[in-house]
Amino acid sequence: MIVEKHIVIEGNHQLNGDIKIKGAxxxxxxxxxxxxxxxxxxxxxxxxxxxxxxxxxxxxxxxxxxxxxxxxxxxxxxxxxxxxxxxxxxxxxxxxxxxxxxxxxxxxxxxxxxxxxxxxxxxxxxxxxxxxxxxxxxxxxxxxxxxxxxxxxxxxxxxxxxxxxxxxxxxxxxxxxxxxxxxxxxxxxxxxxxxxxxxxxxxxxxxxxxxxxxxxxxxxxxxxxxxNHDVVGDRVVAGTFIAAIASTNGSGSIIGINASTLPMEIKKFQEIGININIDDNSLTIESTNKYSAIELSTLPFPGVATDLQPIFGAALLKAEGTSIITENVYDQRFQWIPEVQRMGSNIQTGWQHAMIKGVKSLSGAPVNSTDIRTGASLIVAALQAEGESQITGVDHIDRGYEDIVSSLDSIGAVIEYN
The missing domain is CATH 3.65.10.10 (Enolpyruvate transferase domain)
Incomplete structure (x- = not known):
């Protein structure tokens, strides 16, 4: 039997440190x-x-x-x-x-x-x-x-x-x-x-x-x-690492990103309760003890990027209150939801809306990535869950993230390919 390559994550480990991102x-x-x-x-x-x-x-x-x-x-x-x-x-x-x-x-x-x-x-x-x-x-x-x-x-x-x-x-x-x-x-x-x-x-x-x-x-x-050209930093990758660090109540810096490329996303992360300090070419994240539910709608720039909608969703799974996410760009961008429900999240969907009621804890589970950003959101969810998660569909994640496993491992995640 051929065993598909997958990512194994032991959750509930705090992430601390700096990550340098590449071009978009x-x-x-x-x-x-x-x-x-x-x-x-x-x-x-x-x-x-x-x-x-x-x-x-x-x-x-x-x-x-x-x-x-x-x-x-x-x-x-x-x-x-x-x-x-x-x-x-x-x-x-x-x-x-x-x-x-x-x-x-x-x-x-x-x-x-x-x-x-x-x-x-x-x-x-x-x-x-x-x-x-x-x-x-x-x-x-x-x-x-x-x-x-x-x-x-x-x-x-x-x-x-x-x-x-x-x-x-x-x-x-x-x-x-x-x-x-x-x-x-x-x-x-x-x-x-x-x-x-x-x-x-x-x-x-x-x-x-x-x-x-x-x-x-x-x-x-x-x-x-x-x-010759030097590519602008990847705002979606930056947003993913902000969510990953904050979801584990960690702290660190994302280096190689211009804050002007994700203005609304930074505002929304701050609304959740994440402290973000802005420098010329980096963002510094400091977690707080309490994250709050928010309302969020995806829109073309300068609105919240649809690529980051699943990432925000994963970051809100344990936030206090009920968050409402509205997807205005792609009608199948909620494919991450059935997977995180397997981890114990409380989410209801209707048409282009998702209602996320924060839960006290998540439990690791086997889940599958159907596209790049679903895969990233499952990693963010698994990092804050109790126990072990296995993520299949890794090929999708590799399409948009340069060795995300090594990057997260370098700041304290217990994560590996298997």
Missing amino acids: KNAVLKQMVLPLLASGKYEISNVPNITDVTYMREVLSYLGIKSSFEDSTLIIDSPEDIGIETPYELVQKMRASIVILGPLLARKGKAMIAFPGGDQLGPRPVQMHLDALEKMGANFHLEHGVLIGETDGLKGVEINLPYASVGATENTLLAAVLAEGKTVIENAAREPEIVDIVKMLKNMGAQISGEGTSEITIEGVPSLNPT
């Missing part, structure tokens, strides 16, 4: 795609050693782009001639691969990509991406599960997104930088990862203004140049 998964995966726009050598630093980076390297390799990865630095060498097609077996691993559509159309005039896979989080509509690119002059059709896009040349237009979609903003942005004329993206996503992607694009020679606001303006340029 949701930035670097898109920055790895920028070499599609211009040939040459790129150096991207502060890159997390996560499975999704490996998957994106495989996508780039299939397109003829070589890369090497060592000591958190990614070297990418983009040739003059690149491919235009990515097969299903690569794209199904990761939905972020849809972002190659815009740059391939901009540079090559054609793209062939299987519909993306990734987490089990319900429909993540690609139609917004296609509508924006069609307005710029692309045509799409579907053949045997492969999306084929073609254009005789992209033109700058005004695009009003029906929802502040991160993916649609990115794909439009990456197509517009080489399009003819001016593109204005209205109702654009404002996430810090987009701001960081734009920073790298500007260093390549792109003409962009308004990043971080709901209106981004791009003046197309004839060509771009390779560049």
Whole structure:
């Protein structure tokens, strides 16, 4: 019998110490795609050693782009001639691969990509991406599960997104930088990862203004140049470690994170009763003896990130009172709840709401991770539970966290792979 790799945690050990985090998964995966726009050598630093980076390297390799990865630095060498097609077996691993559509159309005039896979989080509509690119002059059709896009040349237009979609903003942005004329993206996503992607694009020679606001303006340029870039710190990983430390009544610092990338999350952690001191490139956490229930709703930035909703949920399992969480972004983001209920949590759900009544204690149990953030939330729950927990579905966790087991072990967790 094949035994699946899993994480074993003995709970109820206080975590104390400092953790240095790496660059944001949701930035670097898109920055790895920028070499599609211009040939040459790129150096991207502060890159997390996560499975999704490996998957994106495989996508780039299939397109003829070589890369090497060592000591958190990614070297990418983009040739003059690149491919235009990515097969299903690569794209199904990761939905972020849809972002190659815009740059391939901009540079090559054609793209062939299987519909993306990734987490089990319900429909993540690609139609917004296609509508924006069609307005710029692309045509799409579907053949045997492969999306084929073609254009005789992209033109700058005004695009009003029906929802502040991160993916649609990115794909439009990456197509517009080489399009003819001016593109204005209205109702654009404002996430810090987009701001960081734009920073790298500007260093390549792109003409962009308004990043971080709901209106981004791009003046197309004839060509771009390779560049080097240091990836912004991962706010979701930072939030995960804040929750982990606080849930065990510990203290410590998260190094490598800019507080401006998670303003509402810091406010909500403080509402729970966690003391957070802010420095230029770090956050210091001091636990208190009493945590209180809160109300929390996920929204596009600067609201609470949907990726952190399960993490907040896990941090509130023993808080005094009843917390209400409202999920406004992804309708299947509550997959963590049946698992923590096995540990003795008291949670009721209805449509997009979860009501968490704080309990006195949790007990370790065997649980399963169905996606990256569910896995992280189960770790946070297990750290504060009595006894031992086993977490399966570890492959999901490895997609977004660089060796989370070693990081937590270094600050006092009793945790190991098995």
